[in-house]
Amino acid sequence: MEAILIERLSKTFSNGRKALDEIGLRIEPGEMVALIGASGSGKSTLLRHIAGFAVSDAQPSRISILGRPIQHDGKLVREVRSIRRDIGFVFQQFNLVNRLSVQTNVLIGALARLPFWRRLTGTFPRSERALAMTALAEVGISGHATERAANLSGGQQQRAALARALVQRARIILADEPIASLDPESSRRVMEMLRALNINHQLTVLVSLHQVDIAMQFCPRTIALRQGKVVYDGPSAALSPALLQKLYGDAARELFEEPAAAATDEGRAVTTPSAPATASPYAFALDPAHST
Numbered sequence: 001m002e003a004i005l006i007e008r009l010s011k012t013f014s015n016g017r018k019a020l021d022e023i024g025l026r027i028e029p030g031e032m033v034a035l036i037g038a039s040g041s042g043k044s045t046l047l048r049h050i051a052g053f054a055v056s057d058a059q060p061s062r063i064s065i066l067g068r069p070i071q072h073d074g075k076l077v078r079e080v081r082s083i084r085r086d087i088g089f090v091f092q093q094f095n096l097v098n099r100l101s102v103q104t105n106v107l108i109g110a111l112a113r114l115p116f117w118r119r120l121t122g123t124f125p126r127s128e129r130a131l132a133m134t135a136l137a138e139v140g141i142s143g144h145a146t147e148r149a150a151n152l153s154g155g156q157q158q159r160a161a162l163a164r165a166l167v168q169r170a171r172i173i174l175a176d177e178p179i180a181s182l183d184p185e186s187s188r189r190v191m192e193m194l195r196a197l198n199i200n201h202q203l204t205v206l207v208s209l210h211q212v213d214i215a216m217q218f219c220p221r222t223i224a225l226r227q228g229k230v231v232y233d234g235p236s237a238a239l240s241p242a243l244l245q246k247l248y249g250d251a252a253r254e255l256f257e258e259p260a261a262a263a264t265d266e267g268r269a270v271t272t273p274s275a276p277a278t279a280s281p282y283a284f285a286l287d288p289a290h291s292t
């Protein structure tokens with residue numbers, strides 16, 4: 001049984017924009033897969049459909065999560081909430097409730113399985129609190145448990161979001177450009193954390209990325225989108241500059257460049273001027289063995 005199964009998924013927005021065009025994909029449990037593509041290629045739209053946050057065009061199509069359909073033929077199933085419990089979602093930003101403590105944010109992952117009165121009063125059993133602390137320790141930020149989430153750096157916030165997915169007992173993590181606003185060091189830590197969850201907890205990870213070199217470093221498999229279509233699905237190691245040029249033409253450059261905004265683990269999010277691609281720590285660097 002696939003962790004994620006997608007058949008003939010298309011999405012046309014009300015303005016006539018076709019964001020997804022007959023997507024078909026199978027992702028097995030325990031895989032760590034990168035989703036790459038230039039801006040506007042459909043990465044976020046695809047992830048939102050997989051999580052059941054958006055519905056496809058009303059034509060024959062299906063998305064199943066661990067064997068259970070979450071939507072088909074342009075309709076969400078009634079059990080969408082229960083199926084979504086298997087999915088931890090990490091966004092580029094806005095992952096946490098700023099005014100709550102880090103530990104409470106992580107405990108939100110446990111809410112769905114608690115009795116109604118506990119959800120209403122926000123009181124968590126000791127066992128869940130212990131689970132939250134274990135998860136925070138696992139992602140390396142237990143020292144920040146009692147701080148307000150707003151005080152965390154961008155990288156720490158992403159790690160807290162991963163701890164929340166652990167407490168939720170998610171089986172799949174969908175991460176939508178989780179490192180797009182982070183500096184290289186924080187990015188590396190978040191990607192390492194994703195890999196650790198993938199390996200140590202056998203979580204299936206599908207992560208959208210702008211940088212091909214990060215995909216190659218952390219994800220054995222890459223799915224590449226262009227204008228809502230899958231144009232490559234295979235080993236990340238095979239993504240040579242020549243192949244990317246073939247897939248994307250001039251737009252391939254965007255996948256080599258450093259993001260404009262950065263946040264450090266030491267400070268709050270800051271905006272930095274975009275560095276020239278040649279000076280970028282993300283500059284596309286291929287192991288010669290990978291070149292074709």
Ligand SMILES: Nc1ncnc2c1ncn2[C@@H]1O[C@H](COP(=O)(O)OP(=O)(O)OP(=O)(O)O)[C@@H](O)[C@H]1O
Pocket residue numbers: 013014015017018019037038039040041042043044045046
């Ligand atoms: N709500 C919407 N209404 C109309 N068009 C939309 C909507 N959301 C997305 N689109 C369009 O669908 C296409 C795919 O957008 P999407 O955000 O999925 O791309 P992306 O690959 O995630 O881009 P980025 O890397 O910039 O986040 C784009 O052309 C976008 O303009």
